[in-house]
Amino acid sequence: MMKRLVGAVGLLGFLTIVFDLSSHATNHGGWWLRIPGFFILFGLVGCLFLIIGAKALGQAGLLKDEDYYDRH
Secondary structure, three states: OHHHHHHHHHHHHHHHHHHHHHOOOOOOOOHHHHOOOHHHHHHHHHHHHHHHHHHHHHHHHHOOOOOHHHHO
């Protein structure tokens, strides 16, 4: 099941990059619009940042010991 999901996401990413390269739309924006698949990488890095940041925040102060409420 997981291999199928990863394969489907990879295929969609590949098709998005192929479509991005084959479209001849003029870019009226910044330099990042000239990089094929930029927003795929931007979204991936953003998701990884959120996951790692949430894990670090949880371990830094939100996570309590198992007997936290028994001691207080």
